[in-house]
Amino acid sequence: MHQVKKLLEELLEKYEQGKRPLIKIAENTFPRYFTDGEFKALFHAALKDWEREGFITLVWERFEKDNLLRHVKLNPEKAELLYEKLSRQKPQEKEEHYRKLWANLNDFPEWLGELKKDMLIEPLFDDDAEIIVAVLNALSLNNEEIPKRVFSQRYLGDSKLFLKVERKVAALLQKYYFKDIEVSGEAVFSEFGVVNNPVYLHLAGPVILKYPDGRLFDLKGLNYDVAFPAGLALQLEIADFTAQRVVTVENLTSYYQYVRSYPEDAVLYLGGFAGKMERKFLRKIYDYCLNRGLSIDFYHWGDIDLGGFNIFLHLKRETGIPFKPLWMDLDTLLKYKERGMKLSESYRQKLTKALEDPVYQDFRTVIEMMLALNIRLEQEAIEL
Secondary structure, three states, X not given: OHHHHHHHHHHHHHHHXXXXXXXXXXXXXXXXXXXXXXXXXXXXXXXXXXXXXXXXXXXXXXXXXXXXXXXXXXXXXXXXXXXXXXXXXXHHHHHXXXXXXXXXXXXXXXXXXXXXXXXXXXXXXXXXXXXXXXXXXXXXXXXXXXXXXXXXXXXXXXXXHHHHHHHHHHHHHHHHHHOOOOOOOOHHHHOOOEEOOOOXXXXXXXXXXXXXXXXXXXXXXOOOOEEEEHHHHOOOXXXXXXXXXXEEEOOHHHHHHHHHHOOOOEEEEOOOOOOHXXXXXXXXXXXXXXXXXXOOEEEEEOOEOHHHHHHHHHHHHHHOOOOEXXXXXXXXXXXXXXXXXXXXXXXXXXXXXXXXXXXXXXXXXXXXHXXXXXXXXXHHHOOO
């Protein structure tokens, strides 16, 4: 009987966890027991068979023997034999099984090797471990932009299988790859080139680009942006650069606002966390300027909130470029405080925690004022 087997499995789970191996027969866990007489009789008969063999003890309600169960107890001395009866792996066997699965993780890059090392010491018990390992290995090797479903078909043999483990993989990436910078949503996998939709590089400013075939594209004086598909953007070279500074912008509305107001700057739209394509292109600009002795400042303009701070820190860390925050300071917060959005209690707790983290040292004064005023500020509130 399926329900009895499930009950025995749950007793063994409690036994494995060091909890008291006892299950109460209640209406919320066994509703049919209290409404279906035929089910109740079959349930009793099956449990009594297991009791006769010494695996369990049935405890009945007072004056209701053979009629109404109170709870079922596992007899610990019979636990080892019960594993065999149920064809269930013992804890040590289960641990070794998962350890072997996680051992298939690649040793490099460093973050994946770190994850593998931890899993070999204390493996994560997950029925999807084999799929998760395949996804992590594929992500670490991927160097192209690829839609999620195509990625799933190519590496897992099923266009929908990736969706099954997406959240689990994202949690591991947050811990081992992104670490102290909180990243969420599409940004987690776009970091590895796996996207929902094709990614474009949005660029404006006094820049001349060279196509792979040698043709030149002059953005000077356009006063609007141009978008290049990721594959082409990575092949473009900088032919000439006369911008006063380079500015990356978090949100689209603010990006267009900035492009109109500061045509002398080179401006890139990020739309959140900078993916590999944006970061590589920014390095091209930085290296071009560095090799020619050009002194160009690099800025990032984002929301005055944790998301904006994290995007800035991630951009600075992953590009190796000495970015500075733009309009993400105390003066800007105070100037537009009337347009600030109120903080929830859970958000206040996150900000308070951030104050204790040295990663946010550059924003410490701003965070303190955000808490004092109980606001955060989106960049759309700022007038140029």
